[in-house]
Amino acid sequence: MRIATGGILHETNTFATGTTPLEAFIGPTSRDGDIDREWLQDSRGVGTPTGGFITASDEEGFELVPLLRRYPQPSAMVEQEAYDVLSEMLLERLEKALPVDGVLMDLHGAMVCEQMEDPAGDQLARVRRMVGPTVPIMAVLDLHANITPLMVENADALVGYDTYPHVDTYERGLEAGRLIVSAIEGKIRPVSALEQLPMLIPPPRQCTLRPPMSEIFDYVHEVEERPGIVCVTLSGGFPFADIHDAGASVVVTADGDADLAASTAREIATLLWERRDEFALHLSDVDEAITEAIASGEGPVVLADGSDNPGGGAPCDGTVMLEALIRHDAPRSTVAIIVDPEAVEAAIAAGVGAQVTLDVGAKTDDLHGKTLKLTGHVRLISDGRYTNEGPMSTGARGNMGCTVVFVVGDVEIVLTERRIQPFDTAVLRSVGIEPTRRLLIGLKSAVHFRSCYQDLAVKIHEIDTPGVHHPDVIRYEYKKVRRPMWPLDKDVNYPADS
Ligand SMILES: [Zn+2]
Structure with a gap:
């Protein structure tokens, strides 16, 4: 056969x-x-x-x-x-x-x-x-x-x-x-x-x-x-x-x-x-979520930035969550990932341990925050390769391209060359970050991260940030989908003849 x-x-x-x-x-x-x-x-x-x-x-x-x-x-x-x-x-x-x-x-x-x-x-x-x-x-x-x-x-x-x-x-x-x-x-x-x-x-x-x-x-x-x-x-x-x-x-x-x-x-x-x-959606305000986590001191608290989820076609270079973490001077925090080949190249040129100022993120379009000018140091440079360790696509290999851990205050940013969804804890561990020891972890993922983080996190917030994968479908201008359609229209019947 x-x-x-x-x-x-x-x-x-x-x-x-x-x-x-x-x-x-x-x-x-x-x-x-x-x-x-x-x-x-x-x-x-x-x-x-x-x-x-x-x-x-x-x-x-x-x-x-x-x-x-x-x-x-x-x-x-x-x-x-x-x-x-x-x-x-x-x-x-x-x-x-x-x-x-x-x-x-x-x-x-x-x-x-x-x-x-x-x-x-x-x-x-x-x-x-x-x-x-x-x-x-x-x-x-x-x-x-x-x-x-x-x-x-x-x-x-x-x-x-x-x-x-x-x-x-x-x-x-x-x-x-x-x-x-x-x-x-x-x-x-x-x-x-x-x-x-x-x-x-x-x-x-x-x-x-x-x-x-x-x-x-x-x-x-x-x-x-x-x-x-x-x-x-x-x-x-x-x-x-x-x-x-x-x-x-x-x-x-x-x-x-x-x-x-x-x-x-x-x-x-x-x-x-x-x-x-x-x-119905329940989204958290990003500032409130960060303030609450800092006050409790207990982590890891996951901030799911679903609006910039590359797994749903978003650019994964949005900066709204990152900007908030830096503004709050959040301790023991990580953002994974920001795709920015230019920033990666500049960080690699500066070298491990170097202090450097980089223009980070929001370079694909103007829908995912503004490019941030950040001064920090280069902690680590990696080839970006990892193997999934969680229950989703177990054993499959991932490749972020050249990857840099760039640290601003106490906020670690995983900067990558390639766009991948960081749902697996192996993404962080492959660059020396142990997720269980972090207070706040910002992930560019809507749901898949739960495969690894649902049990590991003390709390998960789906945060309300802008982007092309924002979950509220009412915000989008639909042209092709058949109508009427819930929740875009009122008085939708199912079955249509009912
Ligand atoms: Zn799917």
């Missing part, structure tokens, strides 16, 4: 400044070079969907045929050329790999490119056309997928992450790998139904460690045990991709019973809708 695997993944923030070029996907590799041959062997034992596909292939004894997989950091609108080049390459490789018994895709579900609102659906549709109607295609999707009819029509099952922070990506890969074998062997006949909700849920409230999402997912898991149900995917959606199909959705896959799939999807969607008022 041979199963092809691959996917072009991106989470596109259509409100972010600029565009995302092909180079963001392929790095310095040449356009027609032999890109991405190692990703499959590098994924063995790693906490990712492909890691799960590999375990399934070991268990079930099928061969995984690698096509192409690329997944850059979330960012602005993807240039059409980037998607066209990569999708052509993926399809060419699939054509060469034929015949295959199935296709297992690793997709995100919230990618947008200049002339296409649903490149994930497009990939599934083109793969379907190539392999024909009888070869099973299944895909793992992010919990932030904006699931479309095109995706559902062209996949035999969509297996979405059940967690945010995304700590079950390996398990969902394994689940999809086992399901596709059952479908190939004719043991199940998957049929799916999609229920789209008129709801844009702010990402911090999609966190599955807290109600309402924790309780809704408990219910989803009970439903998955019912006879005839193959898989339930509940997607919170990615509200910062302004497309027609943005928003929360439910996909239920049943065994040969389309009516059961549809009624179950409606049931779960209704439960989500009925609890919509519980998705």
Whole structure:
């Protein structure tokens, strides 16, 4: 049994400044070079969907045929050329790999490119056309997928992450790998139904460690045990991709019973809708949060700067939180990370131990604070490499590029060359910072940091700072999303005919 695997993944923030070029996907590799041959062997034992596909292939004894997989950091609108080049390459490789018994895709579900609102659906549709109607295609999707009819029509099952922070990506890969074998062997006949909700849920409230999402997912898991149900995917959606199909959705896959799939999807969607008022935001004022932490003296207190979260496409060079920490002369404080290659270069030129004045941050746009002129000393210079130690993408390697710890007063700033989301404690430990000994830790992350910091922190504040990932969806000027849409509009009905 041979199963092809691959996917072009991106989470596109259509409100972010600029565009995302092909180079963001392929790095310095040449356009027609032999890109991405190692990703499959590098994924063995790693906490990712492909890691799960590999375990399934070991268990079930099928061969995984690698096509192409690329997944850059979330960012602005993807240039059409980037998607066209990569999708052509993926399809060419699939054509060469034929015949295959199935296709297992690793997709995100919230990618947008200049002339296409649903490149994930497009990939599934083109793969379907190539392999024909009888070869099973299944895909793992992010919990932030904006699931479309095109995706559902062209996949035999969509297996979405059940967690945010995304700590079950390996398990969902394994689940999809086992399901596709059952479908190939004719043991199940998957049929799916999609229920789209008129709801844009702010990402911090999609966190599955807290109600309402924790309780809704408990219910989803009970439903998955019912006879005839193959898989339930509940997607919170990615509200910062302004497309027609943005928003929360439910996909239920049943065994040969389309009516059961549809009624179950409606049931779960209704439960989500009925609890919509519980998705209200509770943000902290940054000055109040800092003052309170200094007064208590007990740490670590985490300040989550979700508005500048690179994991949602923000630039990660915002300075509002940093400026406040310095203004309060906060003791034992750390900000991770500020992406600023110029400041990194200047700090490296000055050298370890040197006193230097740097222009720090807010260079991408004027939506994330002002550039700060800061005098401090260079404590440490690193190659920026680390390996995730927490429960999310466990064992996966990260690379911040050249990285400097720059200290102003008692505030340590992790300045980096590259944009990554600092959700794992390994980011700090890799540059000699022990998070448990800090009073205040400012993180450019909305929710994923909770995978490591939920138990480690004495308190967590989601702070109210400006940015293109500010969780309050009412602040954004939507042009494409279907209306009416909660909470943008009044009098939204669900189901629409109710
Ligand atoms: Zn996500």
